[in-house]
Amino acid sequence: MKYKNIVFDYGNVIAKFDGLAILRSFCESQEDADLLRDIVYRQWPDLDRGTLEYDDYLQSTLELTPPRLQDTVRTFFHDWPKEVTHLSNTLAFIKELNERQIPIYLLSNAPTYFADYMADSELLKSFNGVIFSGPIKMAKPDLDIYEYFFKHFNLNPEECFFIDDLPQNIEGAKNAGMDGIVFTGNIAEVKKQIEF
Template identity: 35%
Template sequence: MIKNIVFDMGNVLLDYNPDVCLNYFLDNEDDKALIKKILFNGQEWIDADRGLLTDEDIYERVKDQIPERLHPALKNCATRWHMCMKPVNGAKEFCEYVKENGYHLYVLSNASTSFYDYFPEFAPLSYFDGIVVSCDIHIIKPERGIYEYLLNQYQLIAEECFFIDDRPENIEGARQIGMNGAVFYGDFQKIKELLLQITDKII
C-alpha cells in the first residue's frame, strides 16, 4: 500500500525554466544561448547540485568562458535564476489533497544550497514530513545512494513510496530500489489516476 508521496521539486512543484531569467537580463538570442549552455547546462551546475559549489562560485568558475561584456548578465543569471521558480499549476492543490487523504509528503530534489532561500515561498519546510536535497549529502539523482538516503533517513519502506519526477531516468533510479513512481508531464489528474490504480485509498 502506498503511504508516502515523494516529490521532485523542479518542474513538479516549482517551474524551473532558465529562459525566464535569460529573457529578463538579455535581449540578444545568441547571448542567451551562450549563457544557457555555459551556465545552466555546464558541469558547474551539476557540481552545485552536488553541494560542491554555490551559485556565486559558479559565476566565478565560468565567467572567463564568455565575453566580458556579458559578465553582468551572467552574474545576474547565476545568482538570481530562481526568479523563475513559481509554483507549477495545480501543485499546491495536489499536495493539499493527498495530505488530506492521509499520505505523508516528502521532497527529493537535485538542488544547490539556494534551495533553502526560494523553496519556503512554495510551502514551509515543516509542511513536508521530510526533505532531502542533493547538495546536503553530495549525491544526486539518479544515483542509487540518494534514494537509499531518503529511505534510511525517514525509515521508509520503498514499496510504500510513490515518486513523482519530471525526468524518466530519475523515476527509473527510484524503481531500481523498489519504489513506485511516475514521470510527471504537467498533469496532476493523471498522477491521481495512477495512484488510484495501485492503492486502496480514495484519491
C-alpha cells in the same frame, strides 16, 4: 490509496524549470541568452551533486563570459531562484494531500544555493521531509540518494510513490524499490496511479 507516502521532485513537477527561459529573463535579447546557455549551465549537474562550490562556479563562469555580459551573469547567479514559477495544478494536489493528512516528501536535485533559498519557504513547510541533492553531495538517479532518503526519514520504499519529470530518475527510484511515474503535467494520471 495504494501508497502511504507521496514523494515529489521539484523542477518541472512542483515548479517549472526551463533553464533557457529563466536565463532569458535576465538577458536583453534571445541571442544573449543563447550565447550564455552553454556557459552558465555547462557544469550545472556538478552543482546539483554538491561537488562544485557555487561561488567558484560563478567565478569560472565569469572567466568564460564576454565582458559586456558579466553583470548579467552575476545577477542571474544571485536571483535565478526567484524566476522559478510554481505549477498551480501540483500545488492544488499538494493541498489535497495535506487535507487528507497523507505524508508528502521532496527529493530533488538542486544546488545548495537553491536549497538555502527555499529553506524558509511556506510551501516546503507543508512537507513531512525535504531532501535537496546539493547539501548531501548525492544526486538522482544514483542509488545512494534514494537509500539515504529512505533511511533518513525511516520510510519503506514499497510504501512510497515518486513523481519526477525525468525517466532516469524514476528508473533509479524503481531500482531502489520505490514505484513512480514520469510526470508530464497530468495530475489526473498521477491520481489514477496512486488510486487517490
